[in-house]
Each structure stands twice: as structure tokens, then as C-alpha cells.
Amino acid sequence: MKTKKEKLKVNRDRFIESVYHIVFYGNTARSLNALLSSAGDKVGEDEKMILRYSIQSNVMLMFVSFMDELNKYLFEYNAEDIETKARVDAFKKIIDPILSKTNNWTDLRKFRNNVLAHNFRIDSDGYKSVHLTGKLSEYNIPESTIDLATLLKYIDSISKITEQIFQNEYSEAIALVNRFNKSPKKINQSIEKETNEVNKVLIEVNKRINEYNRSIA
Numbered sequence: 001m002k003t004k005k006e007k008l009k010v011n012r013d014r015f016i017e018s019v020y021h022i023v024f025y026g027n028t029a030r031s032l033n034a035l036l037s038s039a040g041d042k043v044g045e046d047e048k049m050i051l052r053y054s055i056q057s058n059v060m061l062m063f064v065s066f067m068d069e070l071n072k073y074l075f076e077y078n079a080e081d082i083e084t085k086a087r088v089d090a091f092k093k094i095i096d097p098i099l100s101k102t103n104n105w106t107d108l109r110k111f112r113n114n115v116l117a118h119n120f121r122i123d124s125d126g127y128k129s130v131h132l133t134g135k136l137s138e139y140n141i142p143e144s145t146i147d148l149a150t151l152l153k154y155i156d157s158i159s160k161i162t163e164q165i166f167q168n169e170y171s172e173a174i175a176l177v178n179r180f181n182k183s184p185k186k187i188n189q190s191i192e193k194e195t196n197e198v199n200k201v202l203i204e205v206n207k208r209i210n211e212y213n214r215s216i217a
Contacts (some may be wrong), residue, residue: 011078018073019166020173025066025113026159032058033152036145056148057116060141065101066155074162091165097155105151107139115139 002010032055074094079085102108114122114130121127122135130136142151163170 006161008080014073015077015079016169016176017171018069019162019169020177021069022066022074022162023159023170025062025069026156028062029059029152029155029159033044033149033156036149036152052145054149055194056142059151060108060112061116063151063155064109066158067109070158087165091161093167094161095158098158102151102154104140107141111139111141 004174077088079088120130122130144149
């Protein structure tokens with residue numbers, strides 16, 4: 001059984017983690033938005049479609065987690081001191097116009113659960129495919145490039161406000177991250193060696209495909 005002091009520490013730890021996560025998501029959103037806007041003139045239509053779908057998938061997953069951090073940890077933080085409580089309340093009020101806009105996309109969580117997290121299958125409908133049942137177009141989600149850029153901008157804006165209002169907590173989180181971070185492992189394997197290994201595997205696979213085709217001819 002945790003003591004009151006221990007419970008308060010756990011509660012505050014989750015709060016600090018949430019501040020860090022929200023800023024982290026904002027940095028990611030900023031990078032994705034830059035990629036979305038800069039790649040438009042550099043790739044063909046097919047590549048644009050693939051890029052937009054990839055970014056869309058990433059954004060949907062990220063936004064649901066982003067909202068969980070806000071709702072479950074930051075908004076619900078029961079601070080002991082009046083000053084922190086006041087900052088949390090002020091933060092909620094400041095970002096409310098943004099959240100009101102994102103709430104217009106009513107199926108973000110459902111899309112994330114059915115289409116992305118559960119491999120295009122609807123768990124509440126016998127795991128039927130969203131593609132083969134015509135249900136994919138029914139989701140109310142950001143679909144156009146402008147929609148995605150807008151949602152990314154909203155995430156980025158909330159992130160910047162979080163970093164400003166909870167500057168001390170964010171600095172504390174950064175200090176912890178820096179303490180635990182390890183130097184990246186050195187990669188000794190050369191690109192040439194890796195390419196040769198991949199080609200070797202694919203040659204074997206092609207050989208088996210040819211054998212299969214001959215067996216059914």
C-alpha cells in the first residue's frame with residue numbers, strides 16, 4: 001500500500017511525463033507538416049498519395065495518444081499547490097478553441113482502432129474488412145492534405161503552449177531524459193553488405209516462385 005506521499009509523487013511523475021510527451025508529439029507534428037508541404041512539388045501523383053496516406057496513418061495514431069496524454073494525465077493532474085492548479089486551469093481554457101475544432105472530426109479514435117490498430121478490421125463487427133464492406137468512406141476524419149496540415153498545426157500549437165506554461169516541468173523531464181539516454185549503437189554493417197544479403201534472399205524467393213509457376217503450368 002502506497003503512502004500519501006508516494007501517491008502524490010506518482011501522480012506528479014505522470015504529469016511531468018505527459019508534459020514531455022505532448023511537446024514530443026508537437027515536434028513530430030511540426031516535422032510531418034514540413035514534410036507534407038515540401039514534398040508536394042518534388043514527387044509524382046502516386047508518390048504524393050502514398051506519402052499522404054503514410055502521414056495520415058501516423059497522424060491518426062499520434063493524435064489519439066496525444067489526446068490521451070491531455071485528458072488522462074495533464075487535465076486530471078490534482079496538484080497540491082494552488083499555482084500549478086491555476087496553470088492547469090489556464091491551459092485548459094487557452095487550448096479549448098483548438099480542441100473544439102478537432103472535435104469536429106468525430107471518428108478519429110474509431111478510425112485509429114478499426115483501421116490502423118486492428119489491421120483494417122472492425123472488431124465490433126466480426127472483424128470484417130473496412131475495405132471489403134465499403135465502410136472506409138464512412139469515417140469522419142481528416143482526409144485532404146489541408147485537413148492533415150490543419151490537424152498537425154493544432155497539435156504543434158498545443159505543444160508550444162504546453163512548453164510555455166509548464167516550462168519548469170518540461171525542463172525537469174528533459175533532465176531525466178538526458179540522464180537515461182545512451183549513446184546510439186555503432187552500425188558496423190556496410191550498405192553494400194546489407195544490399196547483397198537482401199538480394200541473396202530475393203533471388204531465392206524468385207527461384208521458389210518460378211518453381212511454383214512451373215508446378216501449376
